[in-house]
Amino acid sequence: MWGRSSQFEGAEGNNISKPRLVFERIQANMGGGLSVFRKKNTAAADGSEPASAKEEKPTEESRQSQPSREEEKEEMVQSLSNPVTPRVTEQPIVVFVLGGPGAGKGTQCAKIVEHFGFEHLSAGDLLRAEIKSGSENGEMIANMIKEGRIVPSEVTVDLLDKAMTKSGRSRFLIDGFPRDERNNQNWEDATHLAFVLFFEVPESVLEERLLKRGESSGRSDDNIESIKKRFHTYKESSLPIIQYYDAKGKAVKINGDRPVEEVWAEVQEQFAKSNIPPTPRNNQ
Numbered sequence: 001m002w003g004r005s006s007q008f009e010g011a012e013g014n015n016i017s018k019p020r021l022v023f024e025r026i027q028a029n030m031g032g033g034l035s036v037f038r039k040k041n042t043a044a045a046d047g048s049e050p051a052s053a054k055e056e057k058p059t060e061e062s063r064q065s066q067p068s069r070e071e072e073k074e075e076m077v078q079s080l081s082n083p084v085t086p087r088v089t090e091q092p093i094v095v096f097v098l099g100g101p102g103a104g105k106g107t108q109c110a111k112i113v114e115h116f117g118f119e120h121l122s123a124g125d126l127l128r129a130e131i132k133s134g135s136e137n138g139e140m141i142a143n144m145i146k147e148g149r150i151v152p153s154e155v156t157v158d159l160l161d162k163a164m165t166k167s168g169r170s171r172f173l174i175d176g177f178p179r180d181e182r183n184n185q186n187w188e189d190a191t192h193l194a195f196v197l198f199f200e201v202p203e204s205v206l207e208e209r210l211l212k213r214g215e216s217s218g219r220s221d222d223n224i225e226s227i228k229k230r231f232h233t234y235k236e237s238s239l240p241i242i243q244y245y246d247a248k249g250k251a252v253k254i255n256g257d258r259p260v261e262e263v264w265a266e267v268q269e270q271f272a273k274s275n276i277p278p279t280p281r282n283n284q
């Protein structure tokens with residue numbers, strides 16, 4: 001599918017189903033934050049299966065307590081005219097930043113933040129912060145990261161969701177997510193996905209970069225055992241997501257195997273081509 005041959009070729013015929021965009025949009029002023037993720041039918045933190053359809057069937061009582069269409073419309077009109085919460089009038093803009101481990105996602109995101117006023121949310125950073133916070137999921141997350149495995153979607157989307165809400169911003173660079181089909185299915189269309197930046201870098205170069213970074217990063221997964229496992233997970237689970245977005249015409253492939261400034265020049269071109277206005281960070 002990709003023009004340039006890469007060591008990271010996804011599994012042949014991997015058929016990613018279209019995300020089911022069915023979760024009700026919960027906007028900031030409609031009770032409880034900017035929730036952009038579908039929260040139903042996600043796996044539990046221990047990886048167990050979601051609640052059964054039976055459990056989710058509405059009862060007569062719950063049906064009666066549901067607002068009618070008219071009530072919902074009225075609520076929406078009121079929320080739109082509420083001057084305290086103007087954000088509901090626009091969909092948040094999202095750019096996914098994907099690529100293999102060490103492809104330069106974080107490096108380029110830092111530059112994009114400076115020039116284009118995005119909020120940078122690295123899923124990996126959020127998970128590492130969760131470990132440090134002493135959360136009950138900390139040990140499980142730490143193990144998954146060391147093993148190069150993907151943390152249960154519910155945990156990651158919850159962290160992203162909270163970070164988006166807390167930021168109070170309207171344009172987001174989501175770095176290192178979605179990483180597999182489950183992550184992708186949890187994404188809700190309350191945001192506008194502008195495009196997906198995909199940094200393509202040969203595996204040998206990635207390995208060299210990560211080992212170098214490991215000399216000072218202190219990351220539990222910047223060692224050769226973890227790196228090999230991360231590459232495996234990337235090829236098996238993450239590349240098909242990039243291919244899915246490519247098929248939708250959303251992926252922008254960038255050769256990341258060049259000096260940082262050369263990569264950055266192309267990233268800038270891409271942002272200039274998109275219709276996202278360059279807003280300085282403090283004007284958001």
Ligand SMILES: Nc1ncnc2c1ncn2[C@@H]1O[C@H](COP(=O)(O)OP(=O)(O)OP(=O)(O)O)[C@@H](O)[C@H]1O
Pocket residue numbers: 099100101102103104105106107108124176209210212213256257258259260261263
């Ligand atoms: N274009 C580049 N050329 C050479 N080295 C680079 C380039 N971009 C980033 N690096 C270096 O490679 C390492 C990995 O970069 P970075 O942390 O930005 O990657 P990443 O994709 O965010 O990684 P991860 O997925 O592991 O979080 C860092 O040490 C960084 O300084």
Ligand SMILES: O=c1ccn([C@@H]2O[C@H](COP(=O)(O)O)[C@@H](O)[C@H]2O)c(=O)[nH]1
Pocket residue numbers: 101102122123124125127144145146148149150151152156175176177178179183221230
């Ligand atoms: O959506 C995500 C993002 C990350 N992980 C886990 O974290 C590590 C490190 O991620 P980086 O993007 O390299 O910082 C990754 O290998 C996964 O174990 C995740 O599970 N889900």
